Amino acid sequence: MSGDLQLDVRGCGQSWAVFAGERRVSRYFTRDHHAAGAATRLAERARLRERACLCCGSAFMSQGPHNRLCAPCRRDPLQAMTLGADDA
Numbered sequence: 001m002s003g004d005l006q007l008d009v010r011g012c013g014q015s016w017a018v019f020a021g022e023r024r025v026s027r028y029f030t031r032d033h034h035a036a037g038a039a040t041r042l043a044e045r046a047r048l049r050e051r052a053c054l055c056c057g058s059a060f061m062s063q064g065p066h067n068r069l070c071a072p073c074r075r076d077p078l079q080a081m082t083l084g085a086d087d088a
């Protein structure tokens with residue numbers, strides 16, 4: 001479980017699904033673009049992981065290495081740190 005998830009949309013006619021290698025990772029769709037949409041969502045979810053915010057230290061769901069600040073800190077770091085202080 002490392003590196004990028006390689007997802008393929010495979011199927012024909014009215015039966016399409018997302019595959020990771022030989023393993024099917026989505027349900028079957030009747031349209032190929034629905035399966036492609038599912039592949040995009042699966043790839044986004046695979047990149048999500050919980051990280052500690054570099055600013056306030058609270059855990060949040062990061063979208064990848066570029067995403068190291070929680071949403072409140074990206075908007076307003078000072079306010080986020082003030083709000084985070086009241087759970088002591």
Ligand SMILES: [Zn+2]
Pocket residue numbers: 053054055056057058069070071072073080
């Ligand atoms: Zn933060």
